[in-house]
Amino acid sequence: MARFLAVRLSLIVLTLVLVSVAIFIAGEVLPGDACTKKLGRFITPDSYRACMAEWDLDRSAPVRYLDWIAGVDPGDGSGGVILGDFGYSFNQLRPVTEVIGHRFWYSVTLAVIAFFAAVPTAVLVGIWAGVRPDSIGDRIVSAVAMVGISLPEFVTGSLLILILASELDLLPTLSTIAEGETPLTNPKILVMPVLTLTFVVFAYIMRMTRANVIEVMQSNYVRTAILKGIPMRRVVLRHAVPNALLPTISVVAQMSGWLLAGLIIVETVFSYPGLGQLLLASINADDQPLLQGLVLIIAGAYTVGNLVADLLYAYLDPRIRYA
Amino acid sequence: MASPAFTGEIYTGVVRSAGASLSAVGRGLRNFLRLALGTTSGRIGLPIVLAHAFVAIFGPWLAPYSPTDIRAEHQFVAPAWKQEFLSVGKYVIVAGSETLQALDNGVLSEEFRKGFAVASPLSNLTDAATVSTVQEGSSWTLNQPGAAPYEVTTIEGSKRYWFGTDNYGFDTFSRTLAGARSLILISLCGALLGIFLGTVVGMGSGYKGGKIDEVVMRIVDAMMAFPGLLLTLLILVTLGDRDAPWGWLNDQWTNVLIVITVGIVFLPGISRVMRSITLKAKNQEFVMSARLRGESAAYIIFREILPNAMTVLAVELAVRLSYSILIVSSLGFLGLGPEPGTADWGVMIGEGRTYIADSPWIVLAPAGAISSLVVGVNLLADGIRQASGLPREITS
Numbered sequence: 235m236a237r238f239l240a241v242r243l244s245l246i247v248l249t250l251v252l253v254s255v256a257i258f259i260a261g262e263v264l265p266g267d268a269c270t271k272k273l274g275r276f277i278t279p280d281s282y283r284a285c286m287a288e289w290d291l292d293r294s295a296p297v298r299y300l301d302w303i304a305g306v307d308p309g310d311g312s313g314g315v316i317l318g319d320f321g322y323s324f325n326q327l328r329p330v331t332e333v334i335g336h337r338f339w340y341s342v343t344l345a346v347i348a349f350f351a352a353v354p355t356a357v358l359v360g361i362w363a364g365v366r367p368d369s370i371g372d373r374i375v376s377a378v379a380m381v382g383i384s385l386p387e388f389v390t391g392s393l394l395i396l397i398l399a400s401e402l403d404l405l406p407t408l409s410t411i412a413e414g415e416t417p418l419t420n421p422k423i424l425v426m427p428v429l430t431l432t433f434v435v436f437a438y439i440m441r442m443t444r445a446n447v448i449e450v451m452q453s454n455y456v457r458t459a460i461l462k463g464i465p466m467r468r469v470v471l472r473h474a475v476p477n478a479l480l481p482t483i484s485v486v487a488q489m490s491g492w493l494l495a496g497l498i499i500v501e502t503v504f505s506y507p508g509l510g511q512l513l514l515a516s517i518n519a520d521d522q523p524l525l526q527g528l529v530l531i532i533a534g535a536y537t538v539g540n541l542v543a544d545l546l547y548a549y550l551d552p553r554i555r556y557a
Numbered sequence: 558m559a560s561p562a563f564t565g566e567i568y569t570g571v572v573r574s575a576g577a578s579l580s581a582v583g584r585g586l587r588n589f590l591r592l593a594l595g596t597t598s599g600r601i602g603l604p605i606v607l608a609h610a611f612v613a614i615f616g617p618w619l620a621p622y623s624p625t626d627i628r629a630e631h632q633f634v635a636p637a638w639k640q641e642f643l644s645v646g647k648y649v650i651v652a653g654s655e656t657l658q659a660l661d662n663g664v665l666s667e668e669f670r671k672g673f674a675v676a677s678p679l680s681n682l683t684d685a686a687t688v689s690t691v692q693e694g695s696s697w698t699l700n701q702p703g704a705a706p707y708e709v710t711t712i713e714g715s716k717r718y719w720f721g722t723d724n725y726g727f728d729t730f731s732r733t734l735a736g737a738r739s740l741i742l743i744s745l746c747g748a749l750l751g752i753f754l755g756t757v758v759g760m761g762s763g764y765k766g767g768k769i770d771e772v773v774m775r776i777v778d779a780m781m782a783f784p785g786l787l788l789t790l791l792i793l794v795t796l797g798d799r800d801a802p803w804g805w806l807n808d809q810w811t812n813v814l815i816v817i818t819v820g821i822v823f824l825p826g827i828s829r830v831m832r833s834i835t836l837k838a839k840n841q842e843f844v845m846s847a848r849l850r851g852e853s854a855a856y857i858i859f860r861e862i863l864p865n866a867m868t869v870l871a872v873e874l875a876v877r878l879s880y881s882i883l884i885v886s887s888l889g890f891l892g893l894g895p896e897p898g899t900a901d902w903g904v905m906i907g908e909g910r911t912y913i914a915d916s917p918w919i920v921l922a923p924a925g926a927i928s929s930l931v932v933g934v935n936l937l938a939d940g941i942r943q944a945s946g947l948p949r950e951i952t953s
Contacts, residue, residue, distance in 0.1 A: 249779055260795040380939075384931035386883045388890040388903070389924045392910050396921075400914045407914070495786035499887055503910070514891060517794050525794075529787065536784050 242544055246537045253533045254315070254526075258299050261522045289324075302526070320527035325519050330527040334512065336416070338531070341501070341508035343417050345493050347424065348431035353486060356436045357479070360443025364478070365470055367448050375440065382437025387496050391430045391503035398426060409504040427504050431496050435489050442485045446478040480551055487543025494532055589871065592944040599940020605933025609926075613737040620731035721918040723909060725898060733922045735900035740889075741930070743812050744881040747819025751877055752870060754820055755827025760858050762828070763835035774832070777825040785822040789884060792818045793893050811895065815888060819881050827873055834869060838862045868945045875938030879931050886927055902927045 269285035270277060285291075291298075302321060305314025320330035363372040399407040409423035417424050450456060451474055459469045498510035505511070509528060516524040593599045612619070720729040762773040796814055835858070838844055847861050888894035889903020897904060902923035909919030 245778075249783070252779065253783065257791065260791055380932060380935060381928075384879065384935050385928050386886055386890070386903075386931075388887060388906055388910075389928060392906060392913060392920050392924060395910070396913055396917050400917070494784050498786065498790075499890065502891060513790075517790065517893070529791065532787060533783065 238548055239545070242541055246541060249537050250530070250534060254303060254530055255299070257526050257529045258295075258302065261526060262295055315527075315530065320530075321523045323516075323524045324521045325524075326521075330524050333524060334509070334527065334531070337508050337512055340411065340417055340506070341497055341510065344424065344427055344431070344500075344506065344508060345497060348428045348435060349489075349493065351428060352432040352435035353439060353489075356439035357443050357482065359436075360440040360482075361447050361470065361475055361478070363440070364444040364447025365451060365466075365474075367444075372444075376444070379437040379440045379444075382433050383441065385433075387430055387434060387499040388503050390433055391426065391500060394426045394429060395503070409506040411507050423504075423506070427500050427506055430500050430503070431493060434496060435493065438489060438492070439482060439485055443478065443482050446481050447474060450474045450478040476550075480547065483543055483547050483550070487540050490536060490539030490543070494536055585867070588867075589941075592868065592871070592941045593937060594940075595944030596940040598936045599944060602933045602936025602938075602940055605929055606937055609737060609741065609930045609933065612734055613741045616734040616737050620728075620734045622728040622731040720922040721916065723905070723916070723919040724912055727900075729905075729919055729922045732900045732905060733902070733926050736902045736905065736923060737926065737930075739812070739895070739900075740882065740885060740902055740927075743815055744819075744878055744885045746816045747881045747885065748823065748874055748877040750816055750820030751823025751827055751881075752874055754824045756831050756863070756866075756870070758824060759828030759831030760835045760862065763832035764839060764854060764858050764862070766839075770832075773828075777828055780821075781825045786884065786887065788822055789815070789818045789888065790891075790893065792821075793888065815885055815894065819884055822884070823877050823880070827877070830869065830873060831866065834866045835862055838865060868941070869947065872938055872942045872945070872947060875934055875941060879934040879938065882927070882931050882934065 269282055269289065269291060273281055273285060301314065303315050305317060305319065318331065320334075322328065323330050323333045326333050359375055363375045366372055395407055398405045405422055405425055409427055411417060411420070411423065447470075451470075456469060456474050459473045460466070464473075494510075497508060498513060500506065501508045501510040502514055509532065513525070513528045513532070515521075516528060593603045720733065723729050723732065758773060758777070762770045793811070793814055839862075844857060844861055847857050852861070885894065886901075886903035889899075889901045890907040892904075892907060895901045895904055897908065905923040906920050906927075909916070909923075913920050
């Protein structure tokens with residue numbers, strides 16, 4: 235187990251290093267350098283040089299990369315990414331960590347609530363539908379899940395706004411957060427974003443669980459258990475479900491990636507001030523340091539999510555651990 | 558699960574044939590139809606997909622208006638089905654606003670305002686005129702607010718926009734029809750590129766085996782550890798603003814980038830599936846005998862093993878197509894795909910959501926189109942998978 239953990243952890247570090255190099259190079263090849271854009275038509279050779287010097291852009295790319303990651307240049311007082319310092323935002327002239335600020339927790343709040351609303355219900359409904367395939371109930375649930383995997387988040391979100399906010403007037407159209415408030419002090423704004431994310435995640439996990447349960451229920455050992463006269467309830471819960479849930483766990487890990495991608499869209503649909511919305515804003519504003527920091531944070535969250543799922547999988551399935 | 562009408566023979570190597578003749582194409586089509594129509598899902602999904610394909614090909618000719626036909630005076634016109642409220646009767650112009658008001662009831666409803674917008678090209682309104690028909694092309698000038706009542710008898714013009722018009726004054730129906738082609742084409746190209754790359758990498762790596770396989774699979778693992786939409790965003794941001802490497806490509810450069818990124822995002826998942834098929838087929842007799850005949854690796858991979866994977870590829874293609882539609886339309890919605898104002902479903906929803914409270918049809922038409930397309934593709938994928946008895950694999 236220790237070796238397994240060591241291999242997985244080193245893979246995470248490797249992935250993050252690759253991501254950081256990739257995102258840095260992406261910034262390098264952007265057309266037109268940052269200072270030309272920033273100064274706009276007020277540009278003079280002097281102001282350009284001053285700007286380049288101020289943002290350390292006059293030095294070679296490898297030096298700047300190392301400074302960004304490890305803060306090797308003591309002059310600018312930056313500690314580097316490894317110490318949690320992501321540098322300064324170009325446009326807002328504040329530290330990236332300050333710009334991100336509460337938004338990180340707002341996004342986490344949204345993702346965590348959606349995750350815990352969707353996964354248990356999806357697994358339960360999946361098991362329920364899987365033990366009675368092709369019944370009326372199964373068909374209805376499967377149809378709902380089919381719609382869930384087919385509707386893009388921005389369509390689901392827009393329809394929810396139309397029905398719940400615009401027509402029925404139950405909820406606010408936009409999920410903005412006022413000064414001095416948090417999502418939890420005004421939970422109304424969370425309802426539609428959570429519903430949108432939950433619908434997608436529910437559909438995928440429910441389909442996966444259902445398919446696995448159907449497959450396991452047809453296996454010989456479950457048939458034996460049924461023929462032995464063990465009550466059906468016990469057959470399902472003790473014999474079938476533990477095996478059927480194993481592949482579901484890896485899908486749950488993939489869902490963490492879907493959730494992150496979904497956040498970008500859902501936060502845009504509802505104007506929810508989270509990381510996804512900030513990412514899009516930093517893209518539109520050409521704010522490289524902010525964009526780089528956000529991508530690293532999102533990639534980090536994604537890989538950690540994958541690691542947790544891997545560990546859970548290995549814990550539940552000894553074949554992986556000792557392979 | 559429904560009993561499979563056709564048990565898959567993909568791993569046993571029965572369907573292999575070397576001849577790429579016309580009869581092979583016919584047989585492939587027959588096989589596909591048998592699989593697609595073998596289950597209820599497929600029987601519902603295939604017609605939906607075919608209908609969308611029809612619109613993608615012929616949409617621009619079916620559309621009542623050109624998607625570039627902007628009429629500023631026709632903004633936010635309500636769709637035909639929303640206009641029952643504008644009944645025959647007497648109306649007055651409310652002072653200071655461009656609205657008509659029913660004479661006998663003082664309250665002006667929101668619906669009424671929209672209905673009026675439809676009736677806006679009222680023909681040459683003059684004082685106390687009786688509007689008998691509404692003619693196309695005539696403009697509305699509000700010269701005397703609070704003038705004498707106008708009598709509206711028929712509103713022919715209101716039937717002109719089935720799904721209303723949007724914030725530009727485009728006909729929503731025409732714009733939706735026109736949006737099918739680019740979305741389906743880009744998504745299909747992305748999915749096909751992913752299938753191609755994944756097949757080459759997966760089958761090559763699996764067939765060669767050894768160190769090469771080891772290294773390639775580690776790289777594939779690393780690629781899987783990166784969220785797809787994020788990768789797509791980054792590539793578009795980095796390369797999207799630049800000029801295309803070849804001038805003639807400039808118009809399509811964003812689309813080309815989207816296709817390439819979707820292909821790269823799909824590579825790891827597909828290559829894993831194709832690798833496992835190759836590994837299973839590798840030690841079977843028909844591959845052995847081909848090897849003993851002295852056939853090249855490429856021949857064995859593409860002419861001996863690949864034909865056995867066609868069913869899997871058909872399912873993969875359908876599943877990937879649905880993902881790819883979701884990605885491509887999401888990019889349009891986020892404003893990173895086609896230009897604003899383009900006839901693209903994602904762009905339409907992204908622009909229309911600002912006006913969703915007053916003019917929901919701007920969003921509803923493309924939303925319905927995109928939803929039905931993806932549902933159709935997913936149903937088709939499910940149908941083929943069930944009919945061919947393939948295991949239900951969730952791919953990423």
